[in-house]
Amino acid sequence: xxxxxxxxxxxxxxxxxxxxxxxxxxxxxxxxxxxxxxxxxxxxxxxxxxxxxxxxxxxxxxxxxxxxxxxxxxxxxxxxxxxxxxxxxxxxxxxxxxxxxxxxxxxxxxxxxxxxxxxxxxxxxxxxxxxxxxxxxxxxxxxxxxxxxxxxxxxxxxxxxxxxxxxxxxxxxxxxxxxxxxxxxxxxxxxxxxxxxxxxxxxxxxxxxxxxxxxxxxxxxxxxxxxxxxxxxxxxxxxxxxxxxxxxxxxxxxxxxxxxxxxxxxxxxxxxxxxxxxxxxxxxxxxxxxxxxxxxxxxxxxxxxxxxxxxxxxxxxxxxxxxxxxxxxxxxxxxxxxxxxxxxxxxxxxxxxxxxxxxxxxxxxxxxxxxxxxxxxxxxxxxxxxxxxxxxxxxxxxxxxxxxxxxxxxxxxxxxxxxxxxxxxxxxxxxxxxxxxxxxxxxxxxxxxxxxxxxxxxxxxxxxxxxxxxx
Amino acid sequence: xxxxxxxxxxxxxxxxxxxxxxxxxxxxxxxxxxxxxxxxxxxxxxxxxxxxxxxxxxxxxxxxxxxxxxxxxxxxxxxxxxxxxxxxxxxxxxxxxxxxxxxxxxxxxxxxxxxxxxxxxxxxxxxxxxxxxxxxxxxxxxxxxxxxxxxxxxxxxxxxxxxxxxxxxxxxxxxxxxxxxxxxxxxxxxxxxxxxxxxxxxxxxxxxxxxxxxxxxxxxxxxxxxxxxxxxxxxxxxxxxxxxxxxxxxxxxxxxxxxxxxxxxxxxxxxxxxxxxxxxxxxxxxxxxxxxxxxxxxxxxxxxxxxxxxxxxxxxxxxxxxxxxxxxxxxxxxxxxxxxxxxxxxxxxxxxxxxxxxxxxxxxxxxxxxxxxxxxxxxxxxxxxxxxxxxxxxxxxxxxxxxxxxxxxxxxxxxxxxxxxxxxxxxxxxxxxxxxxxxxxxxxxxxxxxxxxxxxxxxxxxxxxxxxxxx
Numbered sequence: 001x002x003x004x005x006x007x008x009x010x011x012x013x014x015x016x017x018x019x020x021x022x023x024x025x026x027x028x029x030x031x032x033x034x035x036x037x038x039x040x041x042x043x044x045x046x047x048x049x050x051x052x053x054x055x056x057x058x059x060x061x062x063x064x065x066x067x068x069x070x071x072x073x074x075x076x077x078x079x080x081x082x083x084x085x086x087x088x089x090x091x092x093x094x095x096x097x098x099x100x101x102x103x104x105x106x107x108x109x110x111x112x113x114x115x116x117x118x119x120x121x122x123x124x125x126x127x128x129x130x131x132x133x134x135x136x137x138x139x140x141x142x143x144x145x146x147x148x149x150x151x152x153x154x155x156x157x158x159x160x161x162x163x164x165x166x167x168x169x170x171x172x173x174x175x176x177x178x179x180x181x182x183x184x185x186x187x188x189x190x191x192x193x194x195x196x197x198x199x200x201x202x203x204x205x206x207x208x209x210x211x212x213x214x215x216x217x218x219x220x221x222x223x224x225x226x227x228x229x230x231x232x233x234x235x236x237x238x239x240x241x242x243x244x245x246x247x248x249x250x251x252x253x254x255x256x257x258x259x260x261x262x263x264x265x266x267x268x269x270x271x272x273x274x275x276x277x278x279x280x281x282x283x284x285x286x287x288x289x290x291x292x293x294x295x296x297x298x299x300x301x302x303x304x305x306x307x308x309x310x311x312x313x314x315x316x317x318x319x320x321x322x323x324x325x326x327x328x329x330x331x332x333x334x335x336x337x338x339x340x341x342x343x344x345x346x347x348x349x350x351x352x353x354x355x356x357x358x359x360x361x362x363x364x365x366x367x368x369x370x371x372x373x374x375x376x377x378x379x380x381x382x383x384x385x386x387x388x389x390x391x392x393x394x395x396x397x398x399x400x401x402x403x404x405x406x407x408x409x410x411x412x413x414x415x416x417x418x419x420x421x422x423x424x425x426x427x428x429x430x431x432x433x434x435x436x437x438x439x440x441x442x443x444x445x446x447x448x449x450x451x452x453x454x455x456x457x458x459x460x461x462x463x464x465x466x467x468x469x470x471x
Numbered sequence: 472x473x474x475x476x477x478x479x480x481x482x483x484x485x486x487x488x489x490x491x492x493x494x495x496x497x498x499x500x501x502x503x504x505x506x507x508x509x510x511x512x513x514x515x516x517x518x519x520x521x522x523x524x525x526x527x528x529x530x531x532x533x534x535x536x537x538x539x540x541x542x543x544x545x546x547x548x549x550x551x552x553x554x555x556x557x558x559x560x561x562x563x564x565x566x567x568x569x570x571x572x573x574x575x576x577x578x579x580x581x582x583x584x585x586x587x588x589x590x591x592x593x594x595x596x597x598x599x600x601x602x603x604x605x606x607x608x609x610x611x612x613x614x615x616x617x618x619x620x621x622x623x624x625x626x627x628x629x630x631x632x633x634x635x636x637x638x639x640x641x642x643x644x645x646x647x648x649x650x651x652x653x654x655x656x657x658x659x660x661x662x663x664x665x666x667x668x669x670x671x672x673x674x675x676x677x678x679x680x681x682x683x684x685x686x687x688x689x690x691x692x693x694x695x696x697x698x699x700x701x702x703x704x705x706x707x708x709x710x711x712x713x714x715x716x717x718x719x720x721x722x723x724x725x726x727x728x729x730x731x732x733x734x735x736x737x738x739x740x741x742x743x744x745x746x747x748x749x750x751x752x753x754x755x756x757x758x759x760x761x762x763x764x765x766x767x768x769x770x771x772x773x774x775x776x777x778x779x780x781x782x783x784x785x786x787x788x789x790x791x792x793x794x795x796x797x798x799x800x801x802x803x804x805x806x807x808x809x810x811x812x813x814x815x816x817x818x819x820x821x822x823x824x825x826x827x828x829x830x831x832x833x834x835x836x837x838x839x840x841x842x843x844x845x846x847x848x849x850x851x852x853x854x855x856x857x858x859x860x861x862x863x864x865x866x867x868x869x870x871x872x873x874x875x876x877x878x879x880x881x882x883x884x885x886x887x888x889x890x891x892x893x894x895x896x897x898x899x900x901x902x903x904x905x906x907x908x909x910x911x912x913x914x915x916x917x918x919x920x921x922x923x924x925x926x927x928x929x930x931x932x933x934x935x936x937x938x939x940x941x942x
Contacts (some may be wrong), residue, residue, distance in 0.1 A: 001507070005508075008500070009500050010501075010506060018496060024491070025483075028480055028481075028482055028667070028672075029480050030479040033479060033786070034774070034781065034794070035777070035785075035787070037786055038786070052716065067538030067539070067674065067705070068538070069702070070701050070702035100691065100693070103693060103701070106691065196703060201495070201499075201705075201708075202499065202706060203538065203708055214826075219545065219578060220545045220571065220575045220578045221574060223569070230539075230571070231538055231541035232667060233673065234539075234705075237705075307505070314506075315506035315509070323505070419920075449779075
């Protein structure tokens with residue numbers, strides 16, 4: 001059964017499994033104790049730290065283990081900001097960081113600090129020039145992921161690290177997605193990662209803080225992990241995490257495997273738009289993770305698509321609003337200004353057979369077609385509700401109003417696509433919608449279909465989005 | 472090889488091992504995902520929560536998993552205090568809580584809150600009357616362990632819970648040591664525990680927050696674990712933790728095993744003072760954990776004793792200052808006012824064979840004797856250093872001054888015991904010492920040997936402790 005969601009969690013690497021089993025017997029005791037069981041646990045912990053540090057490209061005494069990548073980010077951001085408090089309280093981060101960075105930033109703001117988002121282009125990439133422009137005397141910390149978890153775009157970390165060094169500002173790199181594929185280059189100050197992304201067990205994150213980087217751990221601490229990660233060490237999991245990371249790094253097949261997966265992803269990138277109408281492949285085609293590709297299908301309900309793919313045996317994820325608990329589209333897709341409906345992220349685990357990818361390419365077009373068919377051709381509501389009458393009064397001349405109030409993604413866009421055929425070139429369609437995804441997907445649809453997005457305005461209990469027909 | 476330090480970490484329970492292995496294959500995926508691997512992970516997580524909640528005695532939706540018992544305490548204390556901020560900012564905790572509670576209290580104090588310590592008697596037990604007296608209108612939270620981790624004394628949790636309920640103040644119970652032996656009775660509001668104390672794997676803590684208890688999680692959060700414990704769930708470990716806790720609870724042998732270990736501990740409590748001169752068994756003889764006993768040996772260096780016991784094959788721990796990284800004695804022994812030198816904690820894992828305990832009782836007397844012999848009979852320094860001359864000028868008439876400056880526990884007490892023989896009844900010995908343990912152990916020695924502890928005063932670079940010979 002093809003599992004194509006390695007970016008969420010990779011299945012346990014065989015080396016990790018073996019190391020975990022061995023260290024359950026050898027590494028369960030308290031490594032702070034002086035008796036033999038404690039000494040054995042300490043030796044395992046020290047060896048795991050050595051191996052992980054080598055793979056990260058830092059010194060062992062710069063690296064601590066945390067209970068997860070999320071906690072590594074939280075600890076790293078809070079500790080770096082607190083240590084820089086006198087220099088300034090401004091946190092810069094890209095608009096497409098992992099939610100763990102955004103949550104840490106929210107806490108910083110709530111405590112009186114300030115945050116600024118670095119924008120990304122349509123491929124999801126930060127411009128180093130924007131970082132240079134944003135770095136100010138009050139900048140306490142910059143957070144930049146090594147590569148994006150939703151669209152795979154690699155960030156210019158090395159260039160940004162040089163800018164930060166020049167400005168004397170620490171750079172925290174969330175390397176959760178890229179660390180399985182190689183160390184992060186450049187002069188970063190702090191680095192966070194997560195073992196279950198590379199086939200290590202859950203329960204292990206890494207936080208590296210380079211010597212010379214000021215760091216003041218926040219919250220209650222204890223004497224474990226250099227005072228940076230309190231609580232009894234999870235040595236069996238840490239040993240398994242380090243062993244599998246080392247196996248990826250030193251195995252002769254890692255570079256080959258990256259190249260092989262890159263070719264499989266390229267094939268998906270090429271074939272999906274050929275096989276399926278109205279699809280947008282997103283993310284940087286060149287500067288990207290080897291194993292990850294994301295595309296969005298117009299007029300498709302992401303949840304239905306995932307469900308159908310799951311029935312067909314494929315496990316993928318999505319940034320569509322209907323697949324999130326908050327019914328808001330992915331902040332990454334939003335920041336990129338790309339379509340969020342019918343979104344599919346494919347991230348291939350190590351060793352994915354080519355045949356599975358081929359079968360995916362066989363199954364996908366029919367799956368998308370059936371989901372679209374099931375959504376049917378919607379009937380555009382015309383000036384029926386009080387809201388639409390009110391909006392009509394203010395609408396453009398020769399305009400058509402589509403009432404999509406109460407309808408969820410992708411229906412507003414489907415109704416827009418239907419209605420645009422019914423107005424003359426130069427005429428407008430006004431879509432009334434209260435679905436959060438419409439704000440993102442109607443402009444994205446205009447870009448994809450070369451129609452003019454006029455703008456939005458408040459209208460009753462929703463928003464009126466105005467589109468002018470170009471051709 | 473007898474491992475007698477279950478209170479630090481218990482070896483992995485066979486049920487935990489089996490469950491961990493099974494769920495490594497079934498539970499590695501993200502339980503928030505909708506595809507089959509995610510659904511399987513979610514089922515495992517839900518079942519583990521059900522089992523753990525049943526063993527704790529709460530509802531599944533009241534319980535979250537954390538990365539450790541320490542983190543459960545930190546999260547629980549911070550969340551309860553924040554939610555009670557308007558009611559008050561005073562935290563009451565016993566003087567003998569686990570360091571995780573004390574660290575959380577330090578953070579609370581640093582943030583402008585206040586803390587008050589509830590004293591304990593010589594057995595380490597809090598008096599419910601002291602809690603009643605300390606509960607005030609500004610009390611935000613009370614923290615009381617179910618049983619002490621160093622001396623095994625059980626606290627009057629049920630009585631204190633009733634007082635707290637009456638006062639409308641939440642009670643957080645750190646149940647890390649007692650949960651393996653049964654649920655915590657009474658109307659507690661929050662409960663924290665740690666899986667590796669009952670033979671679960673490391674990496675799992677529990678935090679239960681009873682419905683109706685106000686709780687505001689602090690720090691960055693995410694959507695996992697009801698917003699109370701961020702980061703990817705460690706499902707294999709959680710499943711193993713819950714399975715082993717359930718096995719302890721439902722196994723027919725648990726009550727028998729507790730009774731059996733209680734008898735073994737009683738035997739140690741009785742025999743050690745019979746076999747070894749100058750030993751104090753500490754902790755409540757009745758209200759106590761079944762498997763734990765602690766005693767202190769006069770004139771013994773704790774580190775040397777642990778080292779010799781380790782060489783003889785016994786793994787135990789100690790609250791003596793020389794076995795801690797800070798060279799300060801255990802805060803628990805200090806709060807009880809008992810001797811800290813030559814301290815040994817024996818905590819028996821499930822299934823400890825009686826023969827191992829018997830062998831321990833055979834080995835211990837000779838081990839203590841050899842450590843004492845190695846320490847030799849110290850030569851008391853008399854008025855040699857400038858400090859001792861200064862102190863002598865101020866000393867009692869017919870007094871003797873022992874210069875123990877620069878000497879570590881147990882040497883100051885050994886020198887005191889030697890010197891007391893050299894002064895007449897009614898005369899004094901003044902011990903000059905700069906070892907932190909002396910402040911605790913000289914009064915404790917006086918209590919044990921029925922000598923009069925006169926008091927202490929500053930003297931040069933150390934402290935002068937004055938003892939008057941009674942008989």
